[in-house]
Amino acid sequence: MAILDTNTYEWFVKAFHPKSGLDLNFYKQNQMERRINSFMSSRGYKNYPDFIKALDQDKDLYDAFFKHLTINVTQFFRDTNQWKTLREEILPKLLEKKVPLKIWSAGCSSGQEPYSMAITLMEYFPQARFTILATDIDVNVLEQAKKGIYKEADFASTAPEIIPKYFTPVDGGYQIKEQVKRAVTFQKQNLLTDRFDSGFDLLACRNVVIYFTEDAKDMLYRKFSDSLNPGGILFTGSTEHLFGMSHLGFKLVSSFFYQKQL
Ligand SMILES: C[S@@+](CC[C@H](N)C(=O)[O-])C[C@H]1O[C@@H](n2cnc3c(N)ncnc32)[C@H](O)[C@@H]1O
Known part of the structure; x- marks a missing residue:
C-alpha cells in the first residue's frame, strides 16, 4: 500500500x-x-x-x-417562513392522518430545532400527541441541548410571547421549561455511518448536508426515505434541494418540504 x-x-x-x-x-x-x-x-x-x-x-x-x-450554528425558529409553512400547511395534514406523530430532528445541534418543534406543537396543536428524537454527531452540543440554557441571540427569530411561556429566566439566559424538555430525546448519532430508526412522520434535516459530497447526500436521502412512513415529510434547509432525486420517491409539497410517496 x-x-x-x-x-x-x-x-x-x-x-x-x-x-x-x-x-x-x-x-x-x-x-x-x-x-x-x-x-x-x-x-x-x-x-x-x-x-x-x-x-x-x-x-x-x-x-x-x-x-x-x-459547524453548529443554529437558532430557534431559524427561517421563520418555513416554520409558518410547517405550522399552517404541513402539521395540520399530518395530524389529520396520524397520532402520535413520530418526529426526528437529524443534526439538531444544541437543541433549538427540536425544541422549536415541540413548542410549535404545544402552542398551536395543544391536543396533539407526539415524540421527538433529536440526534447529532457532536456530544458537546448534545450536552448543551440537555441543559437547555440559551442566550438572547438564540431568540432573534422567536415571537416574543413564546419566550415567557416556554422558558425561565436564569443566570446568563433562559432555560427551556421541563415540559418542553421532556418531549425531546437526545442521542448521539453519525448520519453517515449509523443505523436509523424508522416509522417517522416528520424528519427535519436542515443545514446539515451543506458540506457533504453529492454521493453522501444521495446515500443519506435514500436512508431518510426508508426511515419515513409513506406520506411522511422531509423538512430541509434553505440551501438544500432534492433536485434530480426523483428516484428517491420524494415529491415537493411546499418549498423545503418533501413528501415520501404514499
Ligand atoms: C449548522 S447545524 C444545523 C442545526 C439545525 N438543524 C438548524 O438548521 O438550525 C449542523 C449540525 O449538523 C451536525 N452534523 C454534521 N455532520 C454530521 C453527521 N455526519 N452526523 C450527524 N450530525 C452531523 C453538526 O454537529 C451540527 O450540529
Missing part, C-alpha cells in the same frame, strides 16, 4: 478518522481543507502530524476543532 505524504489532506483524513469516527471523505474536500488549515494556523500549528498529536493530548483543543469542523 502506498505511504501517504504527511502534508496531504488524504493523510489528515486517514489519521483523524479513527480518533473522531468522522470520515471526512463524505464531506466536500475544498471546504473542509480550508476549515482545517484555518483552524490549525489560528492555533499556531504548521503541519498535520503535530496537530494530530496535539488533538490527542488536549481535549479542549479537540472539542474546539470538532465544533469548528461540524
Whole structure:
C-alpha cells in the first residue's frame, strides 16, 4: 500500500478518522481543507502530524476543532417562513392522518430545532400527541441541548410571547421549561455511518448536508426515505434541494418540504 505524504489532506483524513469516527471523505474536500488549515494556523500549528498529536493530548483543543469542523450554528425558529409553512400547511395534514406523530430532528445541534418543534406543537396543536428524537454527531452540543440554557441571540427569530411561556429566566439566559424538555430525546448519532430508526412522520434535516459530497447526500436521502412512513415529510434547509432525486420517491409539497410517496 502506498505511504501517504504527511502534508496531504488524504493523510489528515486517514489519521483523524479513527480518533473522531468522522470520515471526512463524505464531506466536500475544498471546504473542509480550508476549515482545517484555518483552524490549525489560528492555533499556531504548521503541519498535520503535530496537530494530530496535539488533538490527542488536549481535549479542549479537540472539542474546539470538532465544533469548528461540524459547524453548529443554529437558532430557534431559524427561517421563520418555513416554520409558518410547517405550522399552517404541513402539521395540520399530518395530524389529520396520524397520532402520535413520530418526529426526528437529524443534526439538531444544541437543541433549538427540536425544541422549536415541540413548542410549535404545544402552542398551536395543544391536543396533539407526539415524540421527538433529536440526534447529532457532536456530544458537546448534545450536552448543551440537555441543559437547555440559551442566550438572547438564540431568540432573534422567536415571537416574543413564546419566550415567557416556554422558558425561565436564569443566570446568563433562559432555560427551556421541563415540559418542553421532556418531549425531546437526545442521542448521539453519525448520519453517515449509523443505523436509523424508522416509522417517522416528520424528519427535519436542515443545514446539515451543506458540506457533504453529492454521493453522501444521495446515500443519506435514500436512508431518510426508508426511515419515513409513506406520506411522511422531509423538512430541509434553505440551501438544500432534492433536485434530480426523483428516484428517491420524494415529491415537493411546499418549498423545503418533501413528501415520501404514499
Ligand atoms: C449548522 S447545524 C444545523 C442545526 C439545525 N438543524 C438548524 O438548521 O438550525 C449542523 C449540525 O449538523 C451536525 N452534523 C454534521 N455532520 C454530521 C453527521 N455526519 N452526523 C450527524 N450530525 C452531523 C453538526 O454537529 C451540527 O450540529
